[in-house]
Amino acid sequence: MNTVFKALNDKTRRDILELLKEGDRTAGEIADHFNFSKPTISHHLDLLRQAELIVSEKQGQFISYSLNTTVVDELLKWVLQFSSNASEKAKNKNLGYEGQ
Amino acid sequence: MNTVFKALNDKTRRDILELLKEGDRTAGEIADHFNFSKPTISHHLDLLRQAELIVSEKQGQFISYSLNTTVVDELLKWVLQFSSNASEKAKNKNLGYEGQ
DNA sequence: TTTGTATTTAGATATTTGTCTAAATATATA
DNA sequence: TATATATTTAGACAAATATCTAAATACAAA
Structure with a gap:
């Protein structure tokens, strides 16, 4: 539960979850929805993945994320x-x- | 929701909620359950109160907290x-x- | 009123966190 | 192979957080 609450304690990360609720997205698509650098979004995705709130799957040159x-x-x-x-x-x- | 997730992002504060689930407790009773100083627990109670996850009521010289x-x-x-x-x-x- | 108990406030400090830029890695395509 | 695109990793830094001790506040009781 610790990693889950840690992951949820950030508006951007909660917004990423809301986005993925609509359907799977690549890291780049997710980053395009926010006014943060790609490394910053990558870091947020990492924390969400550590909490297992999202999973990632490599698809060729892209990485797709889902709830x-x-x-x-x-x-x-x-x-x-x-x-x-x-x-x-x-x-x-x-x-x-x-x-x- | 921001203050709620912030309040929940700490094991001690989540443990305080579990304690209050059993029934109301004074600040002192709550502090006695943890190996932290009273000011530290007071601070945690403050954050939980900011999130409105708990409410406090003054009872004479004590302050009683409840979910x-x-x-x-x-x-x-x-x-x-x-x-x-x-x-x-x-x-x-x-x-x-x-x-x- | 004086003393003691309950709790919070203030201020300090070490740790964690969110963000950035630059560089590295991996894959696709010309 | 050389180049372009997608994503992550590394390292730095300012801001936020959890904790402590000391002091302040509020109430009760002697």
Whole structure:
């Protein structure tokens, strides 16, 4: 969870996730959406990948990035433990949250 | 959301939330659970309060802290938008998520 | 009022973070 | 092979962060 929260603690990185929600993008396409240098975006992608919030796949000379919903679901379970919503908590139990 | 993710990006602060999940605690009681100075814990409580993840109430000479599930639910909605779980997404719609 | 307890504020410092430019690596194409 | 494109790595630096000690504030009780 540490790397996940670290990755999410930056507006640009959260915006990258929103972009990838729409569909896969290459590193260059992602960089073109922001007013930061390519190395800076590359660094952000690295942190998101360390958190396993995204995965990368080499496609020829490009590298394509996409969301990894597995970790999103773990985060969801973590948040649910604090929710006041009883039915969410029940679902949480179904999802097998065990604390950590 | 910025202050929320900032507040969550620290193990000690997440542990404080877990502690408050069990019930309200005074600043001193919270500090006693950690191997950090009271000023350090006070600072962490301040950041959690800025994010509105917790609320404080003065009770005589003590200050009692408790969870604020309202912001937890907002966070939940934010995470849900990335979830692959379709029924969760439907629920998300019911909760009125509008993006941000 | 004086003393003690609870908590925060102030100020200092080492570490981490986000950003940049320059250079390196990898692949495609002429 | 030589050149161009895509991306990352390396190194530097300013800003933000987590921690500490010392001091200040607020309240309670003797």
